[in-house]
Amino acid sequence: MTHHIISVRTYVLIYLALMVLLVATVGASFLPLGGAHLPVAMTIAVIKAVLIVLFFMHVYYSSRLTWVVSVASFLWLGLLLAFLIADYFSRGWLDIPGK
Amino acid sequence: MHTTSASTTLDESQPLLLSHFDDLEQQHNASNLGMWFFLATEVMFFSGLIAAYTVYRALSPEAFHLASRHMNRVLGFVNTLVLLSSSLTMAMAVRESQLGNKKRVVWFLVATAVLGVGFLGIKAVEYSIEIHHHLLPGAHFQIPSEDLTEMKEVSSTPEELGLLKGRFQMMFVLYFFLTGVHAFHMIVGIVIVLIMANLMRIGWFSGHGTTQIEVTGLYWHFVDVVWVFLYPLLYLID
Numbered sequence: 001m002t003h004h005i006i007s008v009r010t011y012v013l014i015y016l017a018l019m020v021l022l023v024a025t026v027g028a029s030f031l032p033l034g035g036a037h038l039p040v041a042m043t044i045a046v047i048k049a050v051l052i053v054l055f056f057m058h059v060y061y062s063s064r065l066t067w068v069v070s071v072a073s074f075l076w077l078g079l080l081l082a083f084l085i086a087d088y089f090s091r092g093w094l095d096i097p098g099k
Numbered sequence: 100m101h102t103t104s105a106s107t108t109l110d111e112s113q114p115l116l117l118s119h120f121d122d123l124e125q126q127h128n129a130s131n132l133g134m135w136f137f138l139a140t141e142v143m144f145f146s147g148l149i150a151a152y153t154v155y156r157a158l159s160p161e162a163f164h165l166a167s168r169h170m171n172r173v174l175g176f177v178n179t180l181v182l183l184s185s186s187l188t189m190a191m192a193v194r195e196s197q198l199g200n201k202k203r204v205v206w207f208l209v210a211t212a213v214l215g216v217g218f219l220g221i222k223a224v225e226y227s228i229e230i231h232h233h234l235l236p237g238a239h240f241q242i243p244s245e246d247l248t249e250m251k252e253v254s255s256t257p258e259e260l261g262l263l264k265g266r267f268q269m270m271f272v273l274y275f276f277l278t279g280v281h282a283f284h285m286i287v288g289i290v291i292v293l294i295m296a297n298l299m300r301i302g303w304f305s306g307h308g309t310t311q312i313e314v315t316g317l318y319w320h321f322v323d324v325v326w327v328f329l330y331p332l333l334y335l336i337d
Contacts, residue, residue, distance in 0.1 A: 005197045006190075015187045022179055026172070029335035041331035048327045056190045056320045058313070063128055066135055073139030077146045084150050088157055 004061035014055045021048050112199060114306025127310050134314045138321045141284075145325055148280070152273050152332065159266035161253055165246045166270035167336035169234055171225050175334040178221045179326065185214035186323045189292075189316045196312040201299055204312060208296035211319065215289040222282055229271075236272045274333050281329060284322045291315055 025044040033040060054060040059070050113123070120126040156163045192207035233241035242250075242264055250267070254260040295315050299308055 005194060008191070008194070011187060011190050011194070015183065018183050019180070022176070022183065025331055025335065026176055029331070029337050037335075037337060041335055042328075045328050045331055049324045052186065052320050052324050052327070056186055056323075057317055058193075062131065065128070065132055069132060069135040069139055073135075073142040076139070077142055077149070080146050080150055081153060084153060085157070088154055 004058070006055065006058070006061070010055065014051055017051060018048055021051075112306060114304075114310060123306075130310045130314050131317070134317045138317065141321060145277075145280070148273065148277050149328075149332075152277070155266060155269050155273065159263060162250070162263050162266035163270050164336050165249060166267050166274075167334065169229070169232070169243070170274070170334040171228065172334050174221055174225050175330055178218050179330050181214050181218045181221065182323050182326050185211050185218070186320055188214060189319045193309075193313050193316045196299075196307050196309045199307040201302070201307060204308070205296050205299050208292050208299065208312075212289050212292045212296070215285055215292070219282060219285055219289075222278065226275075234271055236268050236275065240268055240271070242267055277329055277333065281322065281325055284325070288319050288322055292319065 021044050025041055028040050028044065029037065053070060057070075059066055114126070116123055116126060120129065188207050188210040192204050192211060195203040195207060229235060232243070233239050246267065247264075250260060250263045254263055292315060295308070295312060298304060299312070304311055
């Protein structure tokens with residue numbers, strides 16, 4: 001069995017990076033960013049999630065099949081949100097009777 | 100080469116190879132992949148609530164902004180800290196199982212469970228504060244007076260005000276469902292981690308239980324990832 005054993009140093013560095021990002025997301029919520037709040041918060045959350053998935057969950061060192069499954073699971077969420085948002089945002093664009 | 104098939108002494112450091120797998124690597128990958136498929140269904144499970152959240156927030160950003168001010172940011176922050184720390188101890192448990200240090204695996208698993216229980220304790224305190232302030236959706240739900248005045252200011256018609264009041268409560272419905280379902284996953288995770296710690300202690304697993312602990316870790320980290328998104332979505336709207 002070939003296991004890539006991640007060093008304690010890497011784990012601690014990832015942990016510290018997560019802490020910094022946590023403080024960053026709280027800090028950003030106090031800044032006067034206006035409409036940019038949600039994109040900023042979500043970008044930080046995605047970076048945190050990617051760090052956890054790649055290193056804590058070892059996907060970075062896993063087989064290609066694991067890569068495909070892990071990426072695909074988030075792809076479904078992306079598809080769901082993309083079509084949902086496209087629907088709700090475009091509803092007022094055309095004046096279709098009986099809509 | 101292994102020629103003795105009827106050997107009575109088991110090499111504890113090597114996992115048992117089940118007959119339906121070609122080799123240990125395939126056996127390990129199958130377990131890992133199985134957990135990932137389960138986690139893919141878990142993403143979809145949470146997707147429904149996230150989608151509902153997206154729609155309602157897009158329809159009434161003001162209501163969500165007002166409702167989010169009632170979430171306890173400090174407790175939420177501490178909880179995120181606790182959960183990320185539990186992920187570190189879980190990752191360390193996996194590492195120790197790969198190295199074959201059984202005692203350390205048990206201790207790191209216990210530490211993970213303790214942090215998990217701490218998270219749930221803080222969550223319970225938050226819930227009790229919110230319930231005390233009549234913010235649990237249902238018959239006893241009351242919109243705080245200062246929010247009501249703000250809603251009256253921004254809405255021009257009574258219908259608009261009614262809609263805002265409904266969406267304000269809807270934010271709490273989503274909050275309690277999202278965090279509640281997440282807390283349920285935490286409870287399941289803590290139970291599994293403690294079972295694993297005990298099985299590790301009594302020497303149940305072959306091959307230091309590396310595969311089993313790794314797969315448990317995947318589930319634990321996934322629950323952590325969910326919280327990483329819930330925290331900014333529910334607590335940090337401004």
